[in-house]
Amino acid sequence: YIEGKIRSRSYDDQNGVKRYITEIYADNVEMLNRRAGAGEGAGFQNDKHDTSYNDPVDLNDNSEADDLPF
DSSP, X not given: OEEEEEEEEEEEOXXXXXXXXXXXXXXXXXXXXXXXXXXXXXXXXOOOOOOOXXXXXOTTOOTTGGXXXX
């Protein structure tokens, strides 16, 4: 289960081609338990980890753009 925001935007790359990006900003992520009677792989165990991602991210940092497989 994820609570947060979804953001879509576009930009023109170095060759003038319009590119589209969809970003998910998660405020809260909760791993859910499996439903009763569900088969293997049907869900996740809830380990109650308190995970917080508050480090700022530079969305304009393209230093690894050449490593992308597409």
